[in-house]
Amino acid sequence: DPYYRFNDVMYRWISLDNWTYSRTFKTPFDVRKWQRINLVFEGVDTVAHILINNVTLGTTDNMFNRYSFDITSVIKEVNFVEVRFLSAISYAAEQSRCHTAYSIPPACPPPVQKGECHANFIRKEQCSFGWDWGPSFPTQGIWKDVRIEAYNYYHLIYFSLTPFFVKSTQQWSLEIESIFDVVSSKPIAGLVTVNIPKLQTQQTYNVKLQPGEGSIVLLVNINKSSTVEAWWPNGHGKQTGYNVTTTFIMEAGYKIEKISKAYFRTVELVQEPIPGSPGLSFYFRINGRPIFIKGSNWIPADSFQDRVTYDKLWLLLKSAADANMNALRVWGGGVYEQDDFYDICDELGIMIWQDFMFACALYPTDQNYLESVRAEVSHQVRRLKSHPSIILWSGNNENEAAIASDWFSIPHADREVYVKDYVLLYVKNIREIVLAEDKSRPFVASSPTNGVESVKEGWISQNPYDTHYGDTHFYDYSSDCWNWTVYPKTRFASEYGFQSWPSFSTLEKVSSTEDWSYTSNFSLHRQHHENGNDQMLQQIGYHFKLPQTTDPIKKFKDTIYLTQVMQAQCTKTETEFYRSSQSEIINGEGHTMGALYWQLNDIWQAPSWASLEYGGKWKLLHYFAQHFFAPLLPVAYEDKGVLCIYGVSDLHTDHELTLKVTVHSWSSLEPVCTLAKDSVTVRAQSAVPIYKESINDLLERCRNCTRKSCVVTFYLVGEGGLRSPTNHHFLSSLKDAVGLEKAQLSAAVSQQDDVYVFDLQTTAVAPFVTLDVGSIKGRFSDNGFLMIEKKKVVVFYPWEPTSAEELEKSLTLTSLMDV
Incomplete structure (x- = not known):
């Protein structure tokens, strides 16, 4: 291996x-x-x-x-x-x-x-x-x-379907583009029939193919009496597609019948003034509806692309959708993904921000290089543009920032050369081809960028990280990640994150006994980020006690556990900050409309920012993402001693809900006090403040509570089974918690149809309860949770055949007091 x-x-x-x-x-x-x-x-x-x-x-x-x-x-x-x-x-x-x-x-x-x-x-x-x-x-x-392809007369090379919605007539149309290699020495005439049975649409066209690269562009108007169901992102509607049969019958050569799927959706990247804020908005409208982008960044799933099978892609992308994500950014340092990847995203409703493959570097612009890039861009856009999942083309990863922030210490006198090269490559070549080949989706030159403001400044803005324009990338490993004030109140957070180590069961496959320590040569070798291992310990140290044990293997496993707890809690805090900033402007900043953390998946077994380990196992962060990306979520933060709770919603209608706030003591499974606030209005697709109380008043109301001895949990509940996940807010660092005792955790496993049910019991309040079944492939319904009741039921969804006995034998239960 x-x-x-x-x-x-x-x-x-x-x-x-x-x-x-x-x-x-x-x-x-x-x-x-x-x-x-x-x-x-x-x-x-x-x-x-x-x-x-x-x-x-x-x-x-x-x-x-x-x-x-x-x-x-x-x-x-x-x-x-x-x-x-x-x-x-x-x-x-x-x-x-x-x-x-x-x-x-x-x-x-x-x-x-x-x-x-x-x-x-x-x-x-x-x-x-x-x-x-x-x-x-x-x-x-x-x-x-x-x-090997052998043909006479002509041969179809590219075929694409692009939907357009004509506002004036309120009608959908479909542009069908076919590119042929025509080997005949004279033009070939013929007929093309397009049939979309479900939309009662059939049209026939007279066409002529010219020798060389002959192309045919047809505009099909969808029958007005048919109702077109649009393609919607995950969580916002269905991903309806329509079968289209396109038949070419030419006077010479053979008949070609092309069966494909057409999806109808529009996308706009909106950059316009916001009242009360300098700068411009930066958000996506899908089918006319503003959508908050929730998701992560995708890297190649393996160093050896032939190992990336359909099943592997399905598992990773389904895991993204299962965590309530609606988007991924295909990052510019990897590959343009295989067709299967985009087909699965079309099916699951995962929107794709598609980078071109340039990252963290400057690039040559000599004639040969540019010609090669032009061919690459033209090929990739033609290959991919039929996919409704792709909502944006982006020229590169961080190269505008590299010049603007002078990453490479370029002498000031030489800067112009590099700026000229930048514009030549991404604007005069890549952008030009994209706009010629695809008029159906937006293009930005880089990420992060200030969008149209960068364009105005000659494509390289003074500060591409400006929170008032475009998107930002943000990393800070030394500040306390629970402190939300360090995060940028940006228009769109397209990269941010924290490292953790993958599970012991994932590392075990590629290591030997002497490697199983946090400071082993192996552990240093696998860490490719400067001071990464120390940064994780420093971040853990802000709120948790480091492992106390003298048993070296237990110490390694405990450290892995704590890195995952820390990563999950940090990314939760930051993401909740972005989600709760979507409807407000504070000091000229806000209207955040996207949160894509770095990163979704892993390329090998090593410490990284990923929430899915190599092989697909969910880290605690991925379980947390399922909650922090939930369609309905109460989010809490503290501001100058006041507890503020926001109601965050991606739902399409307003809801009258009840907010339940409970204070628990670390030392008891019985709640200290509960407050129910009725008729709380949570507005459609927004984040609104729904509750405010000073921590002192809250502790006074719930007697026998101090910051160190208690924790707050809360959830939203409404009619017809509508309910948010239960969220929590820590009133102090857990290393300072008073009354936390080591809980006795136990689980009984039973099979129900094709899933397994874990009946959990605890003897005490237990933070970050984690179930791990080693290398048995599958995922739990929840993990890394705060257990504040005596019993909890967790479901295991297997990805391969297993048994209750096997699961019970492999199970380890860990909570914070076990390390």
């Missing part, structure tokens, strides 16, 4: 070598019968010479491109095909050496990342040269389908 222990370093020699893939194959058809025969590579990673029968067909230099080589004149009955790869590391170094006019930083990643240099000189997955959460495995190979 390349992920075992230190194998990433041991196997470095593989990527320094050059590798050749070759094979002999028989042609399964009569080559004389076809006008054109192509050898098509959907993806080549990355730099290669391609030969057939010792004839060079061409070269490749871009992992994100599709390559098609004409082999009509060289193919025989029996053939020998070769793909001669060049080491990506050597190629990148050579490209950098040849770029003599000026340097293109950064040359190399920081040493802690154990990565390779000059990733920005090769059009390849940037994080495959190493990142602060992943290993360096600069692969070489054929990473997508390769096939």
